[in-house]
Amino acid sequence: MGEYTRGEFLGLGAALAGAFKLDRLSGAGRTLGAQTPQPSTSGLATAEPDLILVNGNVLTSDQTQPRVEAFAVKHGRFVAVGSNADIRHLATRRTQVIDAQRMTVTPGFIDTHCHASGVNELYGVDTNLRTVREIQAAIRGKAASTPPGFWVTGFLFDDTKLDRPLTRKDLDEATTAHPVSVAHRGGHTTFYNSKAFELAGITNQTPDPTDGRFFREQGELNGRVAENARNVFSNVGKHETFTPEQQRDRARKGMAHMSKLFNAAGLTSVHHARATQTEILAYEDCRKHGELTHRVSMMIRSGPAFDALKAANIHTGFGDEWIRIGGVKFIADGSASERTMRMSTPFVGTDDHGILTMTQQELDDAIDDAHSHNFQVGVHANGDVTIDMVLKAYERTLRKWPDPQRRHRIEHCTLVNPDLIRRIAALGVIPTPFWTYVYYHGEKWTAYGDDKVDWMFAHRSFLDAGIRVPGASDYTPGPFEPLMALQSMVTRTDYKGRVWGARQKVSIDEALAIATINGAYASSEEHVKGSITAGKLADFVLLEKDPHAVPASEIIGIKVNRTVVGGTTVYG
């Protein structure tokens, strides 16, 4: 890369990509907005805008003009960005005008790792409750209307927010006629009742598989099951059945529901991790019905959908600015929030080092295969042992087939150290750390201890190493509200006021870059979104207060006043 640093080189690449885009858009051969005096425009600015926003405290996430007052939108894209006078001048009687009344305006927020299908949110048993009694009541309620032998399934359970540990016997008290599962919001552990164990043929004597665990107390199954040990439950018991049409309808309605929830929180783009065939179709159906109001980049679940895409030569980048193929996702270890990730040192007060779900050989083979089929790869790796393994696999593959722009990812990339960070930077790999975890899951970090938490969700360390790190909720594991994320990353303080890993604090401006332009970079879309820049998609959010102007502990309370995607108001 000659005299350029990696960061400069990538910045230049993005600028050039933007310039080409604008040239094509305008057809007028105008130079890139970023390089012209204010107002920066694309060629389209000469036509009357559909929409202008004026009187804003506009934080653009565009370093060439970080704060402006106003912008204009045409055909769903920003066409001019600048002062009130500049932009008002462009409007005609037909132009819609948003008077921001000095509110803060940011690019739409981007969550780079989410699992929401919305189906549970609409139809499932919510077990995000604070007492065992309430969970029993929720299960009993659902069981009353469910035929015996059919599964009763709870979701969003959170063990550390409960009055006492949930057990198999607690669930037996709710029902013995139905198999019951209560899934942790983290997605890696589930609690089952005795009926479920009986149907699966699991007894106190059953040995643990290498890639999972049946937790026991004094030799007895206590109900908690981790990782792939849960596979034994997948083909037993009966499930409520739906016709293919009903199933498709539920999936579509679920996704439409998520669009609304995301928009209300200020999210305009989400990377859907482990998208299945059902979810791909749900996105398309939603869009057809005009119900898709957030943009999605899908990391396809490894398995049948991924195999079919490979066979069809469809790969990363396929699609458009609403629904596109991002990459493929694999899972190499356990969970941060459920304390099963694989680490070089054990959890506090135990000799438990966590769980691996792939071997080095499996990782090497999977990454070779996905890379050579032109996919961006995202491997879920939380612990330092696993991150090292994933990096070894990326280093090996990229030695064979160098591709500096592929931007393979390490999903979560939770516990790091200086050596891992150096290797991530050298490879151009993108880590996607949790961004609401410090705030929301504070009570869980005692299981790791301060020495580890200093190097967990290490946004500061990644930025310092020149890595364009984004953020991710992993919803359902973490809440997806971006304002909680900003506060969490800026304060490193949990909801009870305890500070975790203060050395990883970032500034508000850095947090905003993480939540916008760096999110776009993680799916190689920084030339079309992530900042309020002429030529980019007009995705933006109005916030009732400026995060710079309130105490950092009150950022979470800032209200989203309006969310706009492609120039259309979708919330507010």
Ligand SMILES: [Zn+2]
């Ligand atoms: Zn995930």
